[in-house]
Amino acid sequence: MKTLKKTNILAFILTVLVFSCKENKTSNLEKSNDQLSRKILAKEATKITFNSSDAGDIFERYIELRNALIESDAVKASKVAMKFDSIEGGDYEKINEVALLIGASDELDSQRLLFSELTTLLEPVIKDQLAGGAVYKQYCPMAFNNDGATWLSSESVIRNPYFGSKMLNCGKITETYTE
Known part of the structure; x- marks a missing residue:
């Protein structure tokens, strides 16, 4: 016993x-x-500069959001996306709206779909405001049932936010923006 x-x-x-x-x-x-x-994020943020501090801030948040999606972390993506509302102005209004929709979602697939829209909205701002360094437009042909989707990065290494670890390196560089 x-x-x-x-x-x-x-x-x-x-x-x-x-x-x-x-x-x-x-x-x-x-x-x-x-x-x-x-x-x-720190490595990427130090490589490029922008004509506007707002553009730099929003790109930094974008990269942080992209990294959360690469990690397939919906909670982190939501928290990061909620930081976008602190930047105001005409060029950023629609960007902020889409980012806040990402922040309101806890569904990774929805966040990734909205991230694609965010990328489309952010791309012209980044191109116009880029003062130094390189921003890479990257593309995954398999995203969204083979419709494809793009994202921005300051590194040439492919790290796919649409599939995360499932297909981390799926994609290619389609354009490089430099100033």
Whole structure:
């Protein structure tokens, strides 16, 4: 009877330890992903400059949103998209509206569809305001049931926001904007 009690206590302690370690690993993995995203964002943000600080801010948020979609993190994408409303002005009004729709959604597929629209709206602003560096227009022919979709990046490396890790490298550069 005493042995059975000790075995049950030992089993309980091991279970608690296993689940505690498991939660820690998840937490560390999430921290690692966040740190990687911040490093990528910082690297990309320092490569290009814009004539307007608003254009620079909105492109930085766009890259952060793109990274959340690459990670297939709908919650993070929603939080990032909600930051767009702080930039005001005629050129940015429709961009902000679409970004806020992304922020209001918790569905990754809807966010990705709206991100495609956001890209279309943001592209002329980025082209017009680019002062230094390079912005790459990238294209995935398989997005949205083979209709295809584009996104912008300041790196030539393909990191697909429409499929995330499922097809991370699917795509090609279709244009390069430089100033």
